[in-house]
Amino acid sequence: MTKATVSSFDSLVKKSSIQINYQVAMPQPATHLFEVTLHISPVPSPTLDLKLPVWTPGSYLVREYAQHLQDFTVVVANQSLPWRKISKNHWQVETGDISQVTVKYNIFANELSVRTNHLDSSHGYFNGAALFLRVMGEEQQPIQVTIIPPNDQWQIATALPKITDQNHTFLAADFDTLVDSPFEIGTHQLHHFQVMGKPHELAIWGEGNFQVEQMIADISKIIQVEAKMFAGLPYDRYLFLLHLFSQAYGGLEHKNSCSLIYQRFGFRDRSKYERFMQLVAHEFFHLWNVKRIRPQELSVFDYDQENYTPCLWFCEGTTSYYDLLIPLRAGIYDTQSFLQHWSKEITRFLTTPGRKVQPLTESSFDAWIKLYRPHAHSPNSQISYYLKGEMISLLLDLLIRSVHQNQRSLDDVMLQMWQQFGKHEVGYTSQQLKEIIESVAGKDLTDFYQQYIEGTQELPFNEYLQPFGLQLVADKEEAPFLGIKVSSDNGRELIKFVEMGSPAQLAGIDAGDELLAIDGLRIGSGQLSSRLQDYQPQDTIQLTFFHHDQLYSVPVTLEQPRPQQYQVLPIENPSITQKQNFASWLGTSLERGRGQGEE
Numbered sequence: 001m002t003k004a005t006v007s008s009f010d011s012l013v014k015k016s017s018i019q020i021n022y023q024v025a026m027p028q029p030a031t032h033l034f035e036v037t038l039h040i041s042p043v044p045s046p047t048l049d050l051k052l053p054v055w056t057p058g059s060y061l062v063r064e065y066a067q068h069l070q071d072f073t074v075v076v077a078n079q080s081l082p083w084r085k086i087s088k089n090h091w092q093v094e095t096g097d098i099s100q101v102t103v104k105y106n107i108f109a110n111e112l113s114v115r116t117n118h119l120d121s122s123h124g125y126f127n128g129a130a131l132f133l134r135v136m137g138e139e140q141q142p143i144q145v146t147i148i149p150p151n152d153q154w155q156i157a158t159a160l161p162k163i164t165d166q167n168h169t170f171l172a173a174d175f176d177t178l179v180d181s182p183f184e185i186g187t188h189q190l191h192h193f194q195v196m197g198k199p200h201e202l203a204i205w206g207e208g209n210f211q212v213e214q215m216i217a218d219i220s221k222i223i224q225v226e227a228k229m230f231a232g233l234p235y236d237r238y239l240f241l242l243h244l245f246s247q248a249y250g251g252l253e254h255k256n257s258c259s260l261i262y263q264r265f266g267f268r269d270r271s272k273y274e275r276f277m278q279l280v281a282h283e284f285f286h287l288w289n290v291k292r293i294r295p296q297e298l299s300v301f302d303y304d305q306e307n308y309t310p311c312l313w314f315c316e317g318t319t320s321y322y323d324l325l326i327p328l329r330a331g332i333y334d335t336q337s338f339l340q341h342w343s344k345e346i347t348r349f350l351t352t353p354g355r356k357v358q359p360l361t362e363s364s365f366d367a368w369i370k371l372y373r374p375h376a377h378s379p380n381s382q383i384s385y386y387l388k389g390e391m392i393s394l395l396l397d398l399l400i401r402s403v404h405q406n407q408r409s410l411d412d413v414m415l416q417m418w419q420q421f422g423k424h425e426v427g428y429t430s431q432q433l434k435e436i437i438e439s440v441a442g443k444d445l446t447d448f449y450q451q452y453i454e455g456t457q458e459l460p461f462n463e464y465l466q467p468f469g470l471q472l473v474a475d476k477e478e479a480p481f482l483g484i485k486v487s488s489d490n491g492r493e494l495i496k497f498v499e500m501g502s503p504a505q506l507a508g509i510d511a512g513d514e515l516l517a518i519d520g521l522r523i524g525s526g527q528l529s530s531r532l533q534d535y536q537p538q539d540t541i542q543l544t545f546f547h548h549d550q551l552y553s554v555p556v557t558l559e560q561p562r563p564q565q566y567q568v569l570p571i572e573n574p575s576i577t578q579k580q581n582f583a584s585w586l587g588t589s590l591e592r593g594r595g596q597g598e599e
Contacts, residue, residue: 312363473568507554
């Protein structure tokens with residue numbers, strides 16, 4: 001611990017009116033139980049109220065972490081003290097004139113994700129929101145956390161500073177910091193590296209086909225590119241926590257660290273490796289956008305319920321825009337790969353019917369009940385604020401660049417947001433965000449907002465791409481349109497999605513039905529698309545299927561083919577201005593983007 005850290009610790013202890021000390025033990029990892037002990041001295045009032053958060057910042061869903069808490073007890077001088085439960089996540093203890101109290105409880109931890117807890121014989125991982133009770137009214141007090149590993153071979157990785165004169169003990173400035181600092185405890189690999197004179201760590205749990213030297217080199221490039229955007233790094237030390245698992249993907253940002261989960265064999269294939277680096281770029285970008293540049297509604301967290309904001313499209317969608325752009329700037333992939341990644345993203349957007357139903361601000365606001373709870377009808381009625389926010393950010397960047405001949409860009413929006421709100425962590429309103437974007441663009445964006453952010457008008461991609469020598473081209477779809485998606489399951493073709501207003505939907509076909517035959521001939525695994533190519537638009541086919549175990553056969557009239565894939569391609573014979581715009585935006589020549597989609 002440096003002198004600065006010691007000084008910071010001493011100052012925190014001096015300002016503390018009470019001592020809040022947590023001990024986290026895991027004596028039998030195979031049980032998946034973290035044994036948590038909370039010491040409070042002196043007890044702040046005759047009534048002690050303790051609450052467990054119901055969600056964690058960065059993951060906008062009430063996850064009810066209290067469902068995993070068990071064996072709650074309160075002990076004073078080796079005697080149990082009565083307590084009662086006030087609500088699903090609220091425990092209350094009448095302490096009277098007792099000066100010290102010890103609370104014990106266990107947390108069942110067997111869900112491996114970036115936002116939950118996981119404990120087994122190989123490691124222990126936890127998020128503060130899912131493990132630590134909040135001492136009501138004392139959220140600003142410093143908190144000590146002591147980890148007791150099951151054996152001496154397990155090491156500890158966290159962004160919290162270590163208290164050197166206490167074994168395995170760490171200091172959080174307050175409860176928000178505690179929630180924002182996940183722990184990885186086990187036999188993980190731990191790699192140290194320096195970027196721009198600051199220490200960084202990469203903790204890797206699990207086996208995989210990664211090359212750690214290449215990974216660290218590319219992560220370092222991402223750090224440098226993003227730091228250049230914001231004129232420096234706003235931390236003293238940063239930790240990357242990486243969990244390797246089968247067919248896994250996800251990330252969760254923290255102020256001085258991030259948690260990543262990725263498929264263990266997803267590093268040798270180039271496209272999968274690039275996707276991983278986009279994940280890194282995304283979560284690292286969040287240390288500015290979201291962790292410090294925050295909507296006003298998220299400037300003070302309410303851990304007991306939903307925290308609504310219409311600005312998640314900027315928090316997550318703009319970050320998603322940059323997670324494609326930053327690896328290009330870092331030289332991790334080239335322009336052609338960048339355009340291919342964009343083609344995939346735009347394809348996802350334009351093949352989601354819900355984009356015509358749900359406005360972007362509503363998508364942001366309703367994240368708590370929709371994005372993380374998808375169902376069979378979701379693609380018809382919803383659009384991800386990640387995905388459409390990414391599209392909006394692309395259009396805004398191109399708009400600003402076009403108006404100002406590439407002398408301004410969305411980068412300037414981010415820098416102004418950082419300087420005005422992020423540096424001092426002052427929450428912004430949606431109106432203030434709009435005003436900053438308008439000030440950089442140099443024009444009123446009310447119509448843009450009403451049409452594309454607050455409304456559901458189709459995004460005019462080609463209008464914005466054309467000044468940069470690009471165009472969006474729909475691939476020709478040969479099969480007529482039926483409007484269903486199927487998936488093979490133990491030899492059965494199950495209908496997973498039925499598009500609203502499609503021929504299939506109008507014929508009464510539902511998600512969950514089992515598709516059997518077209519015109520009396522059985523549909524085999526993966527045959528639907530090829531079978532439909534034998535027909536023409538306006539042909540009527542007889543579709544046979546099981547609906548709730550009852551056999552049906554109905555006529556369905558097919559419609560004109562609809563594109564299922566889009567590509568962003570250079571236009572033919574671009575002008576000098578278009579070439580210059582492209583080069584100013586992406587840092588390379590337009591010719592380097594050619595060849596995409598050509599086999």
